[in-house]
Amino acid sequence: MTEFPSTSGLSPSAALGGFLQAQAKAAGLSTREIAQRFQKKAEREAKSPSGYIDSAVTPTSSMRFSKSHLDRLFKGTAKLPPKDFIRSFIEITSAAANLPIEHHKQIVAKAERLLAAAKSDQNSTPSVARVNEIDKGTEATVAVLQLRIELERTLHIESRLRWALSDAEFLITTLMRIVSTLRGIIQDLDASTMRAPHTERPSIEHQRQQAFKQKEAAESQISLTNARRTLLESLWDQAHANINRLSSHPDVAAISPLPDGAPLPQRLLPEVQIGPTLNDIASALDKAQEVNEMEGRQANEWREELTAPDSTYEDDEMRILLACTRLADADTRKTALRALIRSWPANVETRDALIKMIHDEFSDIAEMAVSGLIEIWNEDPKSLQATIQAATNGRPTVQLIAVSGLAKNWQGHVVARDALIDLTREGSPFLREISAQGLGLGWPGDSAVRKALLRLAADDQVWPTALDVLRDGWPDEVELRDTLITLSRKDNPAVRSAAASMLAGNWRRDSKARNALLTLLDDPELIVRWHTEGALNDHKFTDFTRLESLNFKDETNRPALIAARAPQNFNLSPPVEVVGELHRGVIFDSPVTIITGNNGTGKTLLLEALADSLRVTIPSRLKRYGTERDPREIQLSDGIELLWRRTLSPQECLFVEFPYVNREDAFRSPEAWSEKYSMVFIDGFGGYLSDTENRRFLEKAVEAASKDECQFIFTGTRSDFSVPSGVNIVHIGKRRRRLLF
Known part of the structure; x- marks a missing residue:
């Protein structure tokens, strides 16, 4: 029996990482060497004909195998890899260690068990607890964020050093041109002295001495510039080494590179013009000296920044977190923002950071920022204005959070009400719809809101929501x-x-x-x-x-079931959302209809009631209720009213539970069903199919329904995939569940 390193006392992710690290150590491979072997394997796969690669296996090129990723994997802080990565990793280490095949198989089996345990632990742990380790608000958090600040600051200094070196080269070139010009002037003055009368020689000698002094000054400036260039080169090497050191640190290796863009703003180098006279040259030298002094001071500041420890944020966790909200890396900004909300929620600087970050380019950061403003700063005027701005200009998810917050946390507030009324006049249908809902929930009975909703009732896209809100509030x-x-x-x-x-x-x-x-x-x-x-x-x-x-004889080729409704006084106990939809009336007048909604909204209840009206056998009912029917389904069957073009016999109908349909036979099923039946009820559609497969199945159903005059009615929790034409979608609870409360 093979002995493996002990993993007791470790988290499942850390246990997996420790096990893989032990295999690498036993094989004598560093993380860099393993990463190189992964890269070679990916290159071999790329050169191989596609037919020789198993399509079911994850391509190596799509795996993460960098040195920094392996370092984090060994520590148990990286995202869990796919099973194929584990197999490739063990294949590399086993080959390097010359392990026999049986030993290799045992290691693979052990690694796969550890991976399964880690994934199980991850799935059972609340998502908040699975946030990256730097979200824990400990001293380690601050240390990691300081490293990231230092890395980004050093990247900026390194960029500015490159520009400073370029400026120094330009200044040296300019000064050398000045020296060359002065040499020519001195030679001309020497020649003039030989030919000039004695009375003019003192003046010429004065000019000659002035030219010599300017030449010495220019050469002195060249020496200073050369010394500064040497210092800049040394600082650039130091900054580059710091960047390499910080980038290779496992806790900051995942930071994204700075985005390409315009160069950082630089101090303008005064233009140095070389004129034909000594006075012009004197002016040029004055400017050169000014540039040298200015750039020299800047170089000394960079040297202090790179050599002295950063004390700006020392022992001040809040300062560090605020600085991190301005970094380029999105994960770092998100981590810092979450820590600020948790530890300093009432601080005005936290509020200002939240206001700034509602415009963040990453949706989850913007969502967190607007949520924080709504929950923490709901009595603050600046927070109200920022929330209105988020509702107006944000992404749809940000708009939903902002409108929900305005209706809930600023309920009755005139400014919030007027902002939502303005939003009902402009923007997307989605924004007009959620604004109408917010007005109804936050300002019931308000005359200005009623007027806005009555106007929206004539809107071709959001009239159902406007009428729903008016019926509830007025x-x-x-x-x-x-x-x-x-x-x-x-x-x-x-x-x-x-x-x-x-x-x-x-x-x-x-x-x-x-x-x-x-x-x-x-x-x-x-x-x-x-x-x-x-x-x-x-x-x-x-x-x-x-x-x-x-008489419906002229419509015999149309779907048999047209619609369903329930009287306004009909209800179920406990309440189910499908009843509200039936109060409005549910249209089925289409060859294919999908009833969608969240779990518990009553989709299956409605489908079974429809089947019961035709006395259709439901396969799983005996498993769930024995010989008894669900009491609510009995109530619904008795309470709903159905409009039929023609009634169908039980033998013409079929009830299918989609999760039990064989995947291999699924795409042949619609045609087979439509040839035999006139009505097919399908419960739980699409659970194991991809978006593309869902669409393909529906296309088959539409084709079969049109060919054989069959009607399909589905239930499913999703309708966000691309739906082909000819499919009617009934959203249970959609209009009443938009807002987040």
Whole structure:
């Protein structure tokens, strides 16, 4: 039996890292050598024909195997690698150690067990506890962040040193041109002295002495510049060595490189012009001396920064964290911001950092910043203005958090209300929709809000939300009734149907509402007439032609089930969101319909109620309830009203639980089902399929439904993949669950 190093007392991730480090040590390989062997393997794979590489195996080129990553992996702080990485790693170390095949297999098995344990531990640990170790707010956190600050500061100094060296080279070239010009002037003056009369020689000699002094001054400046260039080169070497040292540190190795962009701002080098006279040269030398003194002071400052320990943030954790919120690395900014919120929530500098970071280029940082402002600084005017700005200009997720915060934490505040009203006039449909919800939740009964929502009821994209909010907050307002009567004349049958349903609310004795409904009885769209019938029943008005007597023979090639609804007074206990959707009416008049929503919203409950109405056998019911049906499903089956084009026999229908469909047969199933059945109910769609496979399956269903006049009704928790045309999506609870409370 092979002996392995003990991993007791370690976290599962650290145990895996220690085990891999032990294998590397036994093989005599450093992390750099292992990284090089991974690289060679990736290059061999790239040169191999695609047919010789197993598509099920993760390509080496897509794995992380840098030296710094291996260092973190050994410490147990890196992201857990895929199983194929573990196998490649052990293959490298076993080959270097010349291990027999049986021993190699035992090591692989042990490593895979440790990996599985680490992943299990990671999945069972709350996400907050899995944040990078530098999120723990300890002294180690501050030390790591100081390292990162030092690294970025050194990168900036190194960049400025390169520019300073270039400036020094330019100045030396300029001074040498001055010296060369002065030599020519001195030679000309020597020749003039030989030819000039005695009376002019003193003046010429004076000029000659002046030229010699200027030449000595220029040569002195050249010596100073050369000395500064030597110092700059030494400092650049030191900065470069510091960068290499800091970058190779395991705790900061993951920092992203500084983004490419415009050079750092430099002090402008005064232009030195060489004129034809000694006075011009004197002026040029004065400027050269000024540049030398200025650049010399800057070089000495850089030398102090690179050689002296940084005391700016010494023993001041908050100073360090604030500085880190300005670094280039996103992970560091996020870590620093989280630590500030946790440790100094009420500090005004934390507030200012939050306001600044709501515009961060990374969404999760911006989301954390606006959430912090809302929760901690909800009585602060600057925080309110920053939150409004985030709602106006942020990304959709940031906008959602900001609007939710305005409605919850500034409830009743006039400035917040007016900001949301402004947002209902502009921006994306998503922003108009969540702003309408925020207004309804934060300012119920407010006349200005009511006016904005009535305007939104005519918005072609967000009218359902506007009507929902108006029904909840202003159920018996005459203005709402008049708006609904206007909407009952719109071209969109869905709008007319919604108007009919809502007119059945608090206007049951209202003659204008009843007259509008009687007019809708002659609507050309069947679904509108059906909703109108239900509304008139609520009005206790029975003197009209009922839909059961209508003839649908001209529509036999259309889907059998048209719609479902529940009376306004129908409810389940405990409440389920699907009932609210049924109060509004659910449309199924499409060959393929997907009912989506979060777990517990009642999707399967509705699907089983539809199947029960046709007496269709549901396979798993006996497993879940024995011989008894779910009481809520019985209530729903008895309470909902269904509109059919034609009724179907149980033999024409099929109920399928998608998770139990064989993956290999899945894409052949729609055609096979449609050939035999006219209605197929599919519960739990898409769980094990990729987005591409989900779309492909739906395309097969649409094709089969059109060919064989079959209707498919799915349930699933997701609808964010690309849905083909011809698919009707019913979102359970979507309109009422947008905001974050």
